[in-house]
Amino acid sequence: MILRPAALLWTLAAAAALRPAARTRPKTSLQASSNPAADELWVPTTAEDILWTPSSRDSSRDDAFGPLSDPLLDGRAKYCESLEAVLRRPTRTVTAGPVKFGSEHPIVRQTMGTTSTRDVRGTIEQVMRCADVGFDMVRITVVGMKEAQACHDIREGLFKKGYDIPLCADMHFQPAVAIKTAEAVEKIRINPGNFADGRKQDEDDVSFDSEADFLKPRDSIVEAFAPLVLKCKELNRAMRIGTNHGSLAARILSFYGDSPRGMVESALEFADVCRALDYHNFVFSMKASNPVVMIQGYRLLAAEMYRLGWDYPLHLGVTEAGEGEDGRMKSAIGIGTLLGDGLGDTIRVSLTEDPEYEYGPCNRLAELAGEQLEAKAREEQAAVPKFMDSRDVTTFDRRRGSLPEQRDDDVYDYRGLLHRDGSAYGAVSLAELQGCAALGGLGDAALFRALGALVDELPPGPDGVPKLLPRRDVATVDAILLREAPSADDADTLYLIKRLQDAGVHFLMDEAVLKDAPEPLQSGGVPIVRCDALKTHAPAPSKRLVVKCDGSESDEMLAELMETPNIDVVLLDVKEGLSRLHASRRLFALLRREASELSVVHHLRVPQGTKKDELALSLGMRAGALLGDGLGDGLLVEPDDHSDFDLNYLRETSFALLQGSRMRNTKTEFVSCPSCGRTLFDLQEVTAQISEKTGHLPGVAIAIMGCIVNGPGEMADADFGYVGGAPGKVDLYVGKEVVQKAIPNEEACDALVELIKEHGMWVDKPAVDEDAPVEAELAAA
Numbered sequence: 001m002i003l004r005p006a007a008l009l010w011t012l013a014a015a016a017a018l019r020p021a022a023r024t025r026p027k028t029s030l031q032a033s034s035n036p037a038a039d040e041l042w043v044p045t046t047a048e049d050i051l052w053t054p055s056s057r058d059s060s061r062d063d064a065f066g067p068l069s070d071p072l073l074d075g076r077a078k079y080c081e082s083l084e085a086v087l088r089r090p091t092r093t094v095t096a097g098p099v100k101f102g103s104e105h106p107i108v109r110q111t112m113g114t115t116s117t118r119d120v121r122g123t124i125e126q127v128m129r130c131a132d133v134g135f136d137m138v139r140i141t142v143v144g145m146k147e148a149q150a151c152h153d154i155r156e157g158l159f160k161k162g163y164d165i166p167l168c169a170d171m172h173f174q175p176a177v178a179i180k181t182a183e184a185v186e187k188i189r190i191n192p193g194n195f196a197d198g199r200k201q202d203e204d205d206v207s208f209d210s211e212a213d214f215l216k217p218r219d220s221i222v223e224a225f226a227p228l229v230l231k232c233k234e235l236n237r238a239m240r241i242g243t244n245h246g247s248l249a250a251r252i253l254s255f256y257g258d259s260p261r262g263m264v265e266s267a268l269e270f271a272d273v274c275r276a277l278d279y280h281n282f283v284f285s286m287k288a289s290n291p292v293v294m295i296q297g298y299r300l301l302a303a304e305m306y307r308l309g310w311d312y313p314l315h316l317g318v319t320e321a322g323e324g325e326d327g328r329m330k331s332a333i334g335i336g337t338l339l340g341d342g343l344g345d346t347i348r349v350s351l352t353e354d355p356e357y358e359y360g361p362c363n364r365l366a367e368l369a370g371e372q373l374e375a376k377a378r379e380e381q382a383a384v385p386k387f388m389d390s391r392d393v394t395t396f397d398r399r400r401g402s403l404p405e406q407r408d409d410d411v412y413d414y415r416g417l418l419h420r421d422g423s424a425y426g427a428v429s430l431a432e433l434q435g436c437a438a439l440g441g442l443g444d445a446a447l448f449r450a451l452g453a454l455v456d457e458l459p460p461g462p463d464g465v466p467k468l469l470p471r472r473d474v475a476t477v478d479a480i481l482l483r484e485a486p487s488a489d490d491a492d493t494l495y496l497i498k499r500l501q502d503a504g505v506h507f508l509m510d511e512a513v514l515k516d517a518p519e520p521l522q523s524g525g526v527p528i529v530r531c532d533a534l535k536t537h538a539p540a541p542s543k544r545l546v547v548k549c550d551g552s553e554s555d556e557m558l559a560e561l562m563e564t565p566n567i568d569v570v571l572l573d574v575k576e577g578l579s580r581l582h583a584s585r586r587l588f589a590l591l592r593r594e595a596s597e598l599s600v601v602h603h604l605r606v607p608q609g610t611k612k613d614e615l616a617l618s619l620g621m622r623a624g625a626l627l628g629d630g631l632g633d634g635l636l637v638e639p640d641d642h643s644d645f646d647l648n649y650l651r652e653t654s655f656a657l658l659q660g661s662r663m664r665n666t667k668t669e670f671v672s673c674p675s676c677g678r679t680l681f682d683l684q685e686v687t688a689q690i691s692e693k694t695g696h697l698p699g700v701a702i703a704i705m706g707c708i709v710n711g712p713g714e715m716a717d718a719d720f721g722y723v724g725g726a727p728g729k730v731d732l733y734v735g736k737e738v739v740q741k742a743i744p745n746e747e748a749c750d751a752l753v754e755l756i757k758e759h760g761m762w763v764d765k766p767a768v769d770e771d772a773p774v775e776a777e778l779a780a781a
Contacts, residue, residue, distance in 0.1 A: 044222050044226050044273070044276060044277070045222065045223070046219045046222055046223075047215065047218035047219045047221070047222055049222065050222060050272055050273060051272070051276065052215075052218070052269070053268050053271075053272055053308065055211055055214075055215075055265070056265060057255070057256075058211065061307075065307045065308055065309075066307060068303055068304070068307055074388060074390070076389075076390070076391070076392060076393070077300075077303040077307075077394055078306045078307075079300070079302045079303040079306065079341070079343075079393050080341040080342050081342050082342065083389040083585075084381065084382075084386075084582065085382065085582075086340060086341075086342050086372040086373060086377065086381065086581075087342045087373075088103045088342045088345075088373070089103060089302065089314075089342050089343055090103050090311060091103045091312060091313045091314075091345060092311045092312065092313070093105065094238050094280075094281050094282065094283055094312070094313055095236070095281065096137065096166040096168070096186040096187040097164060097165075097166035097186035098164055098166070099136050099137055099166050099186075101238075101283055101313045101315075101345045101346050102345055103313070103345060105345070106366075106370075107339075107344065107345060107346060107347060107366040107369060107370075108137060108345065108347070109134065109135050109136050109137075109346075109347065109359065109362045109363055109366060110135065110138070110139065110168070110315070110347065110348040111130050111137075111138055111348060111355040111356075111359065111362070112138065112139040112140070112141075112170070112348065112350070113126050113127060113130070113138055113139070113140045113141070114126070114354065114355060115140075116141075117140050117142060117143075117147040117150050117151065117154070118146055118147060118150050120150050120153045120154055120157065121157075123140060123150070123154050124157045124158055124161070126138075126355065127140075127158060127165065127167070128158070128163055129356050130355055130359070131163055131165040133356050133359045134359050134363060135165070135355075135359055135362075136165070136166075136346075137166045137167070137187070137346075138165060138166075138167060138355070139168040139169070139170050139189060139348075140154070140167060140168070140169060140170065141170050142169045142170060142171055142177060142178075142181050143174075143177075144174065144177055147177075147181075148169075148177050148181040148184070149180075151167065151169060151181050151184040151185050152183070152184040154167065154184075155167060155184045155185060166185070166187055166238075167184075167185040167186055167187070168185060168186070168187035168188070168189055168238075168240070169181040169182075169184075169188050169189065170189050171189060171190050171191070171195070172191055172194050172195070173194050173195065175195065175196070175224040175225065175227065175228060178228050179227055179231045182228065182231045182232055182235060183231075183235065185237070186237060186238060187237060187240065188228065188232060188237060188239050189240040190228070190240070190242065190270070191242055191243070191244055191247060192241060192242075192243055192249070192266040192267055192269065192270045193243065193244060193247040193248045193249045193252070193266060194247055194249065195225060195270075196220045196221045196223075196224040196225060196249075197217060197220055197221075197249050197250070197251065208251065208255045211255075214251060214254075217251055221269060221270065221273065222273060225270060226273055226277065229273060229274050229277050229279050230277060230279075232281065233278070233279040236281065237281070238281050238282065238283070239274070239279075239281065239283075240282065240283050240284070240285055240315055241267050241270045241274075241282055241283070241284050241285070242284075242285040242287065242315070243263040243264075243266050243267045243285065243286050243287070243297070244263075244288070244319060245260075245263055245286075245287065245288030245289070245290070245293055245294070246288070246289065246319070246320075246717075248262050248266055249266065252265065252266045260296040260300050261300065263286050263288075263297045263300075263301075264286065264297060264300050264301045264304055267284055267286070267301065268304070271284070271310075282312060283312055283313040283314060283315050283345070283346065284301055284313075284314055284315070285314065285315040285316070285317060286298045286300075286301055287317050287318065288319060288717075289318065289319050289320040289330075289671045289717050290662065290717050291330050291333040291337075291624070291628060291660060291661070291662070292396055292628055292661070292662045294317075294318050294319075294334045295334055295337050295628050295629075296393070296395070298316065298338050298343060299341070299343070299393045299394070300393075300394055301314070302314070302341075302343055303393070313346065314343055314344050314345055314346075315344075315346045315348070316334070316335045316338055316339070316343070316344040316346070316347045316348075317331070317334075317335065317347060317348040317349070317350055318330050318331045318333075318335065318349075318350065319350055320671045320703070320705075325616045325652075325653065325656060326656055326659075326660070326670070327350070327351045327352065327353075328349065328361045328616045328617060328620070329616045329619070329620050329624075329653075329656045329657055329660045330620075331349040331350070331351075331361065331620070332365060332616060332617045332618075332619070332620020332621050332624060333620045333621075333625075333627075333628050333660045333661055334624075335347050335349070335365055336365060336369075336617070336620050336621030336624055336625060337621070337624055337625040337628045337629075339365065339368070339369035339372070339621070340369075340372060340625045344369070347365060348362065349361045349362040349365065352704075361613075364614060364617050365617060368617065368621055377579065379577075380577060380578055380579040381579040381582055383577055383579070384551065384578055384579055384582040384583045384586055385552075385554070385555070387585075387589050387590065388589060388593075389585055389589055390589045390593065391585070391589075391629055391631075396629075396630060397630055398630030398663075399588065399630050399631060400420075400633070401597055401598055401633045402598070402599060403415065403418050403420060403599070404417050404544075404568045410544075411523050412501055412502070412504070412506065412524050413504055414506065414526075414544055414568070416472070416478055416504040416505075416506075417478060417479055417506055417526070417544075417568055417569065418478065418568070418569065418599055418601075418633060418634065419478055419634070419664060421658075421664035421665070422627075422633065422634050422635075422658040422661075422663035422664040423478040423479070423601060423633060423634030423635075423664075424475075424477050424635065424636075424651065424654040424655050424664075425477060425478060425479045425481060425601060425634065425635070425636035425654075426477040426479075426480050426481070426636075426647060426650065426651055426654075427480070427481045427636060427637070427639070427642075428480050428481070428482060428642075429484075430482065430483070430485070430486060430493075431642075432447075432642060432647070433447070433482075433486070433493050433496060433497070434490065434492075434493050436496065437492035437493040437496045438492065440465070441465065441466065441467075441468050444468045444496060444499075445468055447496070447647070448468070448470040448500075450647035450648040450651065451470070451476060451477050451480070451500075451505065451647060451651065452473055452475040452476040452477055452648075452655075453470035453471060453472060453473060453476045453500075453503060453505070454470070454471040454472075454473050454766075455468055455470060455471070456468070456469045456471055457469075468499075469499055469502075469503065470499060470500055470503040470505065472503055472504050472505070474666050474698050475651070475655050475666035475667070475698075476505065477505060477654075478506075478634070479505065479506045479507070479508050479526070480500070480505060480506070480508065481507075481508050481509075481636060481638060482507050482508070482509050482521075482525075483509075483510070483513070485509065485514070485516070485517035485518065485521055486518070488518035494518060494519070494520065494521075497520060497521060498520045501520055501524050506524070506526055507521060507524070507525045507526065508525070508526050508528055508546055508571075509521065509525050509526070509527065509528065510527070510528050511527040511528060511529045511537055511539070512537075514527045515527075526544045526545070526546055526568065527539050527543065527545060527546065528547075528548050528571065529545060529546070529547055529548065530547075531548065531549045531550075531553050531557060531558070532553065532557060534547065534560065534561065534564055535560075538564065543566075544566075544568050545566055545568055546567075546569045546570075546571055547561060547564070547567055547569075547570050547571065548570075548571045548573055548603075549561070549571070549572050549573070549587060550573055550575035550578075551572070551574040551578045551580075551583030551584065551586070551587065552575055552578060558587070558590050559594070561598070562591070562594050562596040567598060568599070569599050569600075569601050570587075570598050570600045570601070571601055571603050571636065572584060572587060572600050572602050572603060572632075573603035573605075580622055581622075581625055581626070584602070584632075585631070587600065588600070588626075588631045599634075600631075600632055600633055601632070601633055601634040601635060601636055602623050602626060602632050602634070602635045602636070603635075603636045603638065604619060604622060604623055604636065604637050604638070605638055605639075605640060606618075606637060606639040606640060606644070608639075608640040608644065609641075610639075610644060612645070612649070616653060616656070619637065619653065619657055620657065620660070623635055623657055623661075624657060624660065624661055627658070627661035627663060628662075634658070635654055635657060635658070636654075637650050637653065637654050655667075665698045665699050666698050667695060667696065667697075667698050668691075668694055668695045668697045668698065668700050668702060669700070669702070669718075670687070670690075670691060670695075670701075670702055670703075670704060671701060671702070671704070671718050686704065686745075686749070687704050690702065690704055690722060690749055690752065693749060693753055694752070694753065694756065696763070696766070697756070697761065697762070697763065699761075700719055700720070700756065701718040701719050701720075702718055702719065702720050702721070702752070703717070703718035703721040703723070703733070704721075704722045704723075705721065705722070705724065718733075718735075719734070719735065719759075719761065720732070720733060720734060720756060720759075721733030721734075721738075722748065722749075722752050723738075725742060726742065728744065728745055729741075729742040729743065729745070730742075730743045730744075730745060730748035731743070732748070732751060732752060732755055734755070734759065739755070740755070
């Protein structure tokens with residue numbers, strides 16, 4: 001690339017006047033002079049004025065900064081500060097008013113308002129409520145100049161009421177409006193996908209045959225973005241360069257594809273402009289509605305920043321996570337995984353709820369991240385035996401263990417012991433089984449439904465009592481952990497167990513308990529043997545076998561495990577005193593090294609007293625950090641006290657974790673935006689209506705968007721889209737293509753159902769049993 005003379009003079013001046021940075025900067029990274037006189041010599045006007053980070057599509061970045069992979073890490077990319085412990089990635093400090101972002105400061109909690117920004121009074125009141133519950137920053141929508149002016153009034157009104165909580169303006173498409181808004185608020189969020197060229201071209205209308213063609217449109221980026229950067233630098237405003245997976249620019253999609261790599265490269269372009277102007281008060285974000293894509297994007301960005309010598313903070317979030325427990329689970333998987341890597345300096349949990357309700361999960365995730373840095377957690381991380389972590393974090397490749405095959409002498413069909421897309425096991429106490437058995441048919445049906453099974457009723461027998469049989473469904477548990485065996489004379493409980501076994505729901509029991517258990521457990525139950533007892537307590541080779549590992553096993557012991565034949569499942573129950581994350585990664589690293597196909601199910605304990613609103617967050621961080629890396633074939637959630645949670649709730653939570661980790665789909669997937677000032681209908685009400693009518697369609701993904709500000713790319717993870725197109729009107733999408741426009745709100749939900757039917761993806765809801773509520777109460781009791 002050729003620099004113009006003025007730019008060359010400025011570059012030479014900058015080389016002698018670089019400000020000290022938190023880490024050494026590569027020689028090819030360009031910074032403007034901190035000398036005002038030198039700055040007056042040059043203002044960028046075209047792409048030729050910027051020394052861009054070399055493209056990842058050729059070898060120039062490797063030549064300038066070294067390869068992304070590190071030979072000291074066995075050819076893997078360094079993306080976090082440590083693979084053996086949770087250490088926060090060192091960053092510079094970014095300031096937004098009184099709030100500081102960065103590794104030397106507490107994680108910042110953020111949310112986004114849902115009021116129209118033109119409603120100055122309503123927005124002020126909502127921001128005050130958010131500040132009162134504990135948020136450190138609130139983002140508000142800015143569509144045009146009227147909202148920009150309103151930002152001034154909102155900021156002034158908050159100051160008058162004694163609130164100095166920083167405001168962040170959410171900007172799309174409007175560079176001139178962004179400059180006006182920067183005069184009022186402490187932070188600006190820009191989307192690289194649409195700030196300069198988002199609406200000018202569709203991805204199907206552009207094609208870049210060479211890198212030279214791809215680089216030509218950069219003039220428009222400099223023209224649109226440089227003035228905002230200068231304004232933010234002048235006023236000491238912060239900025240977030242926030243890439244969204246659903247709204248990458250057409251040229252990025254054409255050149256890099258709809259990928260985490262495209263997300264990262266899009267952000268780096270805008271960062272290059274900031275750095276050329278010696279502006280460093282910014283953070284990055286790599287949001288996606290798919291937690292797996294989101295995790296990849298952030299890790300790839302962090303790896304590139306390590307390579308480039310950059311130290312900018314990261315804002316974490318899973319966009320369009322949805323509502324309720326599912327939204328919290330998705331956020332915990334994505335945000336929690338990265339916090340466990342030591343990545344993330346500010347977070348937002350995006351829920352289709354009022355913004356005040358985001359604080360609880362947001363704050364708890366930050367607290368859980370803090371606990372990982374405490375002395376006790378450090379000791380647990382250090383106690384894990386040393387290993388070579390072999391994950392490739394730049395791509396997602398789920399490890400799939402082998403599935404059980406049927407054997408000639410099997411008493412039952414054991415092929416359903418594991419599901420190809422991820423297994424969910426349940427934990428049932430003997431008291432629960434006996435309680436249901438004692439209630440007869442009502443108790444039987446309650447148990448079957450709590451385990452996710454359908455219930456078939458047979459004609460009455462000689463005693464005149466109808467018999468109920470369970471039948472597996474899409475969300476039936478695959479196996480049950482039973483700690484105690486009923487006595488041989490407990491006929492009702494044993495008959496209940498037999499019917500579940502006949503339906504393909506298997507019972508896992510400790511080998512010492514199972515050997516003395518009565519039939520049908522004696523012949524049909526699956527024994528659990530500790531890894532350190534395999535030599536002395538392993539059953540005959542013809543028997544089924546589950547091996548329990550606790551993470552403390554030596555390499556030699558695990559080698560023996562991998563040589564033992566006929567193991568169906570490894571149940572990984574990490575012992576107290578070890579870091580679950582690192583002990584689990586060690587086991588999978590050794591399995592990968594030996595090319596073992598053993599299937600591993602994560603056994604997660606729920607401490608007594610755990611609250612329901614924390615369970616999804618805790619499980620998302622503990623298991624999602626592993627499943628999100630493709631490490632694991634399922635999970636078993638077992639409460640220390642079975643009275644804390646009913647069976648149905650634990651089952652639904654387990655399947656939500658599998659679905660959130662992009663494994664097994666057992667219900668409709670909703671990609672639902674959290675609402676903002678652009679929303680064109682009551683998002684919470686509409687989401688509830690659509691969920692009620694379509695929530696029974698596993699394998700179907702529906703996007704519910706209040707507007708289409710980020711473009712049809714928001715439909716990237718959805719089969720169908722329900723999107724506000726104008727006040728009172730809705731557009732319907734199939735994939736990224738709009739197929740029906742301007743449908744009145746009151747007709748749109750039914751039109752969506754018809755659209756799903758037209759595409760052959762509809763099934764009728766199962767008939768509702770009038771007694772089901774009573775049985776659910778019995779199951780809970």
